[in-house]
Amino acid sequence: MSSPFRVGEKYRNRKDEYEVVSIDGNHMVIRYQQGGTLNTTVTDQQRIWENILAEESIKVVTRRSAPPRSSAGRTDPTKAGRQQQAG
Numbered sequence: 001m002s003s004p005f006r007v008g009e010k011y012r013n014r015k016d017e018y019e020v021v022s023i024d025g026n027h028m029v030i031r032y033q034q035g036g037t038l039n040t041t042v043t044d045q046q047r048i049w050e051n052i053l054a055e056e057s058i059k060v061v062t063r064r065s066a067p068p069r070s071s072a073g074r075t076d077p078t079k080a081g082r083q084q085q086a087g
Helices: 042-065
Strands: 010-012 017-024 027-032 037-041
Touching: 010 042, 027 042, 037 042
Parallel strands: none
Antiparallel strands: 010 017, 017 027, 027 037
C-alpha cells in the first residue's frame, strides 16, 4: 500500500496540524503541533485529509460562482411612503 503521507511532512486533521513521525504499513504515528502523539491508521488520516481538501475546494468554487446579491424585491427606504401622483 502506497501512503499519501511522508514522514516529517505536516498535515492536519479535525483536531490540529500534525507531523508524521512514522509509517509502518497502514499504521502511523503523528505528533500534534500543540503536543501529544496519536497512533492511527493511514486509511483514517487519508480519509480525513481528503475530506478537508474537498470541503476547502467546495468553499472556493461556491465563493467564485455565487451570483451577486440582488436588491430586487426590496423596498428602497428613500422612496418608502411615497405614492406616485397622477398628473
